Amino acid sequence: xxxxxxxxxxxxxxxxxxxxxxxxxxxxxxxxxxxxxxxxxxxxxxxxxxxxxxxxxxxxxxxxxxxxxxxxxxxxxxxxxxxxxxxxxxxxxxxxxxxxxxxxxxxxxxxxxxxxxxxxxxxxxxxxxxxxxxxxxxxxxxxxxxxxxxxxxxxxxxxxxxxxxxxxxxxxxxxxxxxxxxxxxxxxxxxxxxxxxxxxxxxxxxxxxxxxxxxxxxxxxxxxxxxxxxxxxxxxxxxxxxxxxxxxxxxxxxxxxxxxxxxxxxxxxxxxxxxxxxxxxxxxxxxxxxxxxxxxxxxxxxxxxxxxxxxxxxxxxxxxxxxxxxxxxxxxxxxxxxxxxxxxxxxxxxxxxxxxxxxxxxxxxxx
Amino acid sequence: xxxxxxxxxxxxxxxxxxxxxxxxxxxxxxxxxxxxxxxxxxxxxxxxxxxxxxxxxxxxxxxxxxxxxxxxxxxxxxxxxxxxxxxxxxxxxxxxxxxxxxxxxxxxxxxxxxxxxxxxxxxxxxxxxxxxxxxxxxxxxxxxxxxxxxxxxxxxxxxxxxxxxxxxxxxxxxxxxxxxxxxxxxxxxxxxxxxxxxxxxxxxxxxxxxxxxxxxxxxxxxxxxxxxxxxxxxxxxxxxxxxxxxxxxxxxxxxxxxxxxxxxxxxxx
Numbered sequence: 001x002x003x004x005x006x007x008x009x010x011x012x013x014x015x016x017x018x019x020x021x022x023x024x025x026x027x028x029x030x031x032x033x034x035x036x037x038x039x040x041x042x043x044x045x046x047x048x049x050x051x052x053x054x055x056x057x058x059x060x061x062x063x064x065x066x067x068x069x070x071x072x073x074x075x076x077x078x079x080x081x082x083x084x085x086x087x088x089x090x091x092x093x094x095x096x097x098x099x100x101x102x103x104x105x106x107x108x109x110x111x112x113x114x115x116x117x118x119x120x121x122x123x124x125x126x127x128x129x130x131x132x133x134x135x136x137x138x139x140x141x142x143x144x145x146x147x148x149x150x151x152x153x154x155x156x157x158x159x160x161x162x163x164x165x166x167x168x169x170x171x172x173x174x175x176x177x178x179x180x181x182x183x184x185x186x187x188x189x190x191x192x193x194x195x196x197x198x199x200x201x202x203x204x205x206x207x208x209x210x211x212x213x214x215x216x217x218x219x220x221x222x223x224x225x226x227x228x229x230x231x232x233x234x235x236x237x238x239x240x241x242x243x244x245x246x247x248x249x250x251x252x253x254x255x256x257x258x259x260x261x262x263x264x265x266x267x268x269x270x271x272x273x274x275x276x277x278x279x280x281x282x283x284x285x286x287x288x289x290x291x292x293x294x295x296x297x298x299x300x301x302x303x304x305x306x307x308x309x310x311x312x313x314x315x316x317x318x319x320x321x322x323x324x325x326x327x328x329x330x331x332x333x334x335x336x337x338x339x340x341x342x343x344x345x346x347x348x349x350x351x352x353x354x355x356x357x358x359x360x361x362x363x364x365x366x367x
Numbered sequence: 368x369x370x371x372x373x374x375x376x377x378x379x380x381x382x383x384x385x386x387x388x389x390x391x392x393x394x395x396x397x398x399x400x401x402x403x404x405x406x407x408x409x410x411x412x413x414x415x416x417x418x419x420x421x422x423x424x425x426x427x428x429x430x431x432x433x434x435x436x437x438x439x440x441x442x443x444x445x446x447x448x449x450x451x452x453x454x455x456x457x458x459x460x461x462x463x464x465x466x467x468x469x470x471x472x473x474x475x476x477x478x479x480x481x482x483x484x485x486x487x488x489x490x491x492x493x494x495x496x497x498x499x500x501x502x503x504x505x506x507x508x509x510x511x512x513x514x515x516x517x518x519x520x521x522x523x524x525x526x527x528x529x530x531x532x533x534x535x536x537x538x539x540x541x542x543x544x545x546x547x548x549x550x551x552x553x554x555x556x557x558x559x560x561x562x563x564x565x566x567x568x569x570x571x572x573x574x575x576x577x578x579x580x581x582x583x584x585x586x587x588x589x590x591x592x593x594x595x596x597x598x599x600x601x602x603x604x605x606x607x608x609x610x611x612x613x614x615x616x617x618x619x620x621x622x623x624x625x626x627x628x629x630x631x632x633x634x635x636x
Binding site for chain 2: 088090
């Protein structure tokens with residue numbers, strides 16, 4: 001990577017934020033957050049409410065200023081710039097469309113503020129309306145269009161000035177399920193067609209997995225893990241990342257030997273298997289935790305496999321069935337089995353069964 | 368939806384008659400006043416026939432004209448000054464981060480509404496006396512404009528503040544996000560959305576200034592007679608329906624402005 005390339009995109013450099021209010025204890029919303037977002041990336045900040053993801057987004061937009069650290073855009077520090085001085089536009093959770101203006105005037109607002117020539121504004125507005133498929137609504141008032149249409153106008157308004165970054169603050173949360181699915185596809189298409197970097201904030205792990213190029217999982221004001229959806233799902237760095245995204249089993253094990261990429265460990269039943277090590281995390285031999293996704297474990301007959309347990313519950317989901325087990329050490333474990341045709345082995349509640357954790361399935365995680 | 372009659376006030380025994388009595392007490396005297404403005408003879412107590420001649424007399428009365436001009440000058444000036452100050456105050460008390468003195472500031476702005484008007488009047492009188500004697504400053508009718516502006520501020524402030532509190536602050540942020548400087552945000556987003564509140568404020572401030580008697584009576588210098596003061600001076604002479612006609616004209620203007628204020632307030636909700 002050349003020096004020039006490395007300066008491109010958004011760099012969040014050891015950023016912290018403390019909110020202080022008179023008569024209340026200080027609240028630390030963000031703690032030493034460092035993220036680098038590449039140009040033309042669909043990047044998601046994922047975490048539960050109160051994890052600091054919206055605060056981080058508001059700092060990138062300029063509505064809040066970092067207490068510590070720097071935010072750099074293409075190499076230039078923008079931490080203290082006002083919102084109107086940043087080539088960054090936002091799609092607000094509530095859309096925040098101007099109710100006294102028409103669809104057209106909402107979309108042209110940013111361009112007018114940038115003093116673009118009239119002809120160029122008209123051309124851009126026409127193009128934006130086509131891009132979000134709202135051409136017929138050009139002269140409507142905001143109150144005269146539906147929620148889904150308002151969403152599209154909010155997108156067009158934020159995209160019209162062709163910002164370097166488009167920030168999206170849970171923009172799909174107000175839509176019903178069907179419209180939300182449509183907009184997820186629509187957003188990916190818009191990002192692809194415009195070539196703008198999208199920074200998307202959500203608490204919905206499925207939304208994050210399906211849409212993002214990369215995800216930053218956040219909790220309690222800190223970044224827990226950054227990686228591609230597949231990285232984060234298959235190789236979670238710690239207990240939070242593993243449990244927040246998808247369903248997972250935690251098994252307490254004895255770590256025998258460990259390298260930078262793999263660890264040898266002893267399962268509760270005494271069998272020895274190998275587990276992957278997430279990037280950049282150090283482990284030492286002794287008590288450790290591994291994660292095994294329910295669909296990665298296999299249900300086998302009693303005495304076979306490398307874990308033993310009793311079936312406590314069976315939940316049928318149509319496409320697959322979840323078997324809830326109690327292991328010998330009283331911990332619980334879930335195996336998810338696809339309901340393929342002609343499955344011969346079907347244990348009942350109370351049956352003794354074995355679980356097979358195949359090679360390369362288990363992952364060590366930080367507690 | 369089924370209405371529960373047991374808790375609906377309108378179905379309580381005696382509600383109807385009580386409501387009628389209240390309305391009568393409130394409006395009967397005003398109706399009588401307005402009715403006798405149309406009396407054909409010179410009595411305000413004995414009805415003889417319908418006529419609009421007293422309105423003509425009132426409208427061609429030159430003292431009435433002079434008083435009306437003074438009133439318009441004072442009310443319009445005071446309304447403009449008070450509304451601008453109230454808009455600034457409303458922005459300053461809502462579009463800021465929470466701070467310690469916020470409630471105190473709100474109370475201070477609204478306190479003049481609670482202070483007995485005679486006290487405001489006497490303090491205004493002594494203030495202008497001080498200004499005249501110690502600093503030798505006399506603003507003429509400006510004294511009245513200043514006094515009116517001050518007591519109109521809280522009236523203009525209330526609807527403007529209410530409107531601002533209803534408005535979504537995210538809209539201002541959206542404007543800033545779309546490259547609008549604070550001034551452009553105010554001009555293109557905040558102000559247009561605030562207009563119904565400001566219009567209500569203007570109407571309220573105007574009517575309060577237009578109707579004022581106590582403060583004007585104490586502060587007004589020679590020749591600075593306003594309509595309420597002029598009418599009051601007429602009361603001490605033998606009363607004719609001309610006075611009723613003047614009152615009816617004043618009343619009509621008041622009703623017009625209050626209606627405008629209510630109508631504008633309801634629009635765009």
